[in-house]
Amino acid sequence: MPLISFDGISQPLEEVQNNPARFALHLERAKKNPGYAVCGCKPSSILAPLRLVVRRYGKLFHLARWPDEGAKHDATTCPFFAKPGPLGGSAGPAQDAIRNTPDGLNAKLDISLSVRTVGRVQSSGDPARTSTAGRRAAPLLGFLQRVWGDAGLNQWSGGTQRNWGTCNAQVLAQLGEGKLNGRPIQEVLHVMRRYEETQQAAIKTEFEEFLARIQTTADASERGILIAEIKSIDPSKYSFVVKIRQTFESFFAPKDLIEKAAKSFRYAWSMIGNADARVVAVLVLERTKDGNLRVIDLAVQLCNKAFIFCDSSYEVAMANRLVAEGRRFYKPLRLMPGDEMLPDFVLTDTAAATAIEVYGMESHDAYRRRKEEKQAIYAQRRTPCVEWVPPADLASVRLPAAA
Incomplete structure (x- = not known):
């Protein structure tokens, strides 16, 4: 995790997150002056620091990505990295049930x-x-x-x-x-x-x-x-x-x-x-x-075990393996209509992003049709894909080497 600088000190992000009370006074000062903390995931200058929002929650303070600057962070190592879009911190239409605002979340x-x-x-x-x-x-x-x-x-x-x-x-x-x-x-x-x-x-x-x-x-x-x-x-x-x-x-x-x-x-x-x-x-x-x-x-x-969302016990096993092997990946979240066609996981440390599919329910006709549709999409787009069909042993699944 990157080093975070605020109020004249620098600390690993993990330390700041796991011990919020220890750094509360320093973060309170940083919130007042200069009004932000600085992420060290990439080199930055005094004139263009990689800013982080310092937000108060009760008596403690926490760090959030600066609005619309998620893409500026290091994509491989920084938790504050985010692609532009709903999960990157954009506000969204006023009618949306959940919106991001400069002060925090606005949800109905x-x-x-x-x-x-x-x-x-x-x-x-x-x-x-x-x-x-x-x-x-x-x-x-x-x-x-x-x-x-x-x-x-x-x-x-x-x-x-x-x-x-x-x-x-x-x-x-x-x-x-x-x-x-x-x-x-x-x-x-x-x-x-x-x-x-x-x-x-x-x-x-x-x-x-x-x-x-x-x-x-x-x-x-x-x-x-x-x-x-x-x-x-x-x-x-x-x-x-x-x-x-x-x-x-x-x-x-x-x-x-x-x-x-x-x-x-x-x-x-x-x-x-x-x-x-x-x-x-x-x-x-x-x-x-x-x-x-x-x-x-x-x-x-x-x-x-690392609090990555999963949809089944088989996905839990796959995600635990990816974490144990130190792979970089993310879990696409199915929040909108059509998102059911998203892969279960995506490896991001390969030369080209690699989809991971954990298939099951082979006895269900509708599930098999969706599986075949997914496979056709991957073939058409030439997207690398790793498939695991339980109850086959997870250890038998060969993952592509990290780039």
Whole structure:
């Protein structure tokens, strides 16, 4: 990872991301003067520094790519590199559910963060959940995937193992001081921090302050959104208990919600607790009349051990191999109609970008047709492609050498 310069010091990006409290004062000064930090992934001059936005989130500060300058960073080693386009930080049309702004993310989700009367929880997609005329609303999983991609967490530059501290820092930098359903994002959304022994009390206090804003009275219910890594989801006497990493706090979830989620996110669900994978969740929390916290909606995303999004356990295995072998690659995110034809992964350290396809479901006619269509596209465009058809041994798949 590159060296980052700010307030007269230079530190590896990984150190800054994993230890935000240690550098908070330095980053606060840099935010005031000169108004940015400097990325050292490429040589730069005093007159044309490779700037990074310093964004405050609560009491800490995080680094984000400067608007429209993602392409200036080193494509092979720098997490701030991004091609021009939606995942490179462009704002997008005003009607888009998720937009990037100079202050951070502006998002409209298909949920209600505040309800005036407490009653039966409405399902996702209910028209009552939308309020801004003419603007689309994003589902929870779409929101999580978009944030992950905007933060560059779908890319791997061949470095060391990524931990939750890096994910936390890059997601918070992307969220910034933006808006969620018209409200300050920092008031309604919390991203769990990586556990640090020296920061244990501060982490606990921050989380409790967020949870304290989730309140239910006789007249209204104020909800909150949590992004965290799932530890376990276990049955209890009357419902289920959702446990997340980095905290001992647990949340109750009704049986019907868990059963629906287990079907909707079956690939991720089956990998919860698996040491070779990670499962990231976005949870909508509400407080019961008795003061307990319950999950009223959720979406989960399967990842490999380095938090690269994956669509199946086979993709997890492939992504883990690519990381272990120090390859540079990214996971295309399927966010728009037609994106289902994108490859599963793309190697970027080969002479020409190489698609990687992890095929399965050979018994399904529709899947086989899409596979054949993909193969025809690769042949027509002369795109190098590596194919793995499980249950064939992954070790038998030959990857092209890095350039």
